[in-house]
Amino acid sequence: MPLDLDSLSIRLSHRPIVWVEETDSTMHDAAHLASMGCASGTVVGANAQTAGHGRLGRKWLSVPGAGLYFSVVLRLSLPSEHLPVVTLATGLAAAEGITAASGLAVDLRWPNDVLAGGRKVCGILIEQHQSALICGIGINVDHAEFPPELEPIATSLFLAGARSVNKEDLLVAVLESLDRHIVLLAEKGPEPVLALFAQASSYVSGRSVVVDQEDAQIRGITDGLDPSGFLWVRQQDGVRKLILAGGVRPG
Numbered sequence: 001m002p003l004d005l006d007s008l009s010i011r012l013s014h015r016p017i018v019w020v021e022e023t024d025s026t027m028h029d030a031a032h033l034a035s036m037g038c039a040s041g042t043v044v045g046a047n048a049q050t051a052g053h054g055r056l057g058r059k060w061l062s063v064p065g066a067g068l069y070f071s072v073v074l075r076l077s078l079p080s081e082h083l084p085v086v087t088l089a090t091g092l093a094a095a096e097g098i099t100a101a102s103g104l105a106v107d108l109r110w111p112n113d114v115l116a117g118g119r120k121v122c123g124i125l126i127e128q129h130q131s132a133l134i135c136g137i138g139i140n141v142d143h144a145e146f147p148p149e150l151e152p153i154a155t156s157l158f159l160a161g162a163r164s165v166n167k168e169d170l171l172v173a174v175l176e177s178l179d180r181h182i183v184l185l186a187e188k189g190p191e192p193v194l195a196l197f198a199q200a201s202s203y204v205s206g207r208s209v210v211v212d213q214e215d216a217q218i219r220g221i222t223d224g225l226d227p228s229g230f231l232w233v234r235q236q237d238g239v240r241k242l243i244l245a246g247g248v249r250p251g
């Protein structure tokens with residue numbers, strides 16, 4: 001069912017929101033609106049994306065009508081060293097919104113995945129466009145199945161046990177939580193956001209992981225976040241490596 005935009009715009013206190021039936025990627029639409037000077041907080045969403053993407057140009061499966069696919073334009077005056085924390089703040093917001101709207105307990109996998117039952121139910125993508133940040137959020141809501149290559153690693157709120165999640169409630173809950181976490185970051189700096197992320201994520205400390213990087217694999221035990229939000233991993237030889245990017249999975 002399409003989202004009820006009239007009721008949404010009232011519930012979102014008239015925050016600018018654009019929702020289309022189909023687009024290539026809401027990241028592109030949001031970047032376009034940002035370059036036209038749209039207000040911070042503007043939301044662009046779609047019922048279907050033909051070229052939804054993740055990090056490094058990876059594909060984001062966007063089954064028409066089955067998920068929430070949206071991007072939020074943020075104009076923040078944050079020091080550049082705090083920008084990675086925006087990914088963690090957005091993940092916290094998505095996790096909190098999902099739990100509020102579905103009742104499901106979720107986990108966060110550094111840096112940008114929300115997991116339900118150990119599988120990815122939501123992915124976060126932050127891109128910079130001129131002076132704006134574009135926060136992309138994809139949540140699998142009603143998917144009853146996934147293609148074979150995603151089946152072992154992906155899930156939806158439906159498959160994880162939440163029936164009839166209301167997408168408007170979910171969107172409102174995520175956006176309200178995003179506002180709270182971004183205000184927290186802007187007013188108090190990264191520390192409280194990092195502490196909340198460490199509390200909400202089973203991946204931040206004491207977890208045996210493999211980190212897949214472009215040219216190498218790092219194995220070890222996670223050992224907390226550094227002040228910029230990067231992940232420490234202690235290798236078997238005792239050396240601590242700071243992970244700036246890459247896919248983390250159980251080792």
Ligand code: BT5
Pocket residue numbers: 024025026027049051052053054055056058059060061062068069070071112113120121122123124125136137138139140150153154155
């Ligand atoms: C992400 O990238 O997880 C970020 C995904 C962001 C999607 C949103 S939707 C709204 C906005 N518009 C966009 O075009 N993008 C954003 P990454 O960490 O690179 O993970 C990508 C990997 O996740 C893929 O290579 C697959 O393995 C897996 N994947 C793809 N589609 C998935 C899905 N629907 N559910 C779970 N996993 C998926």
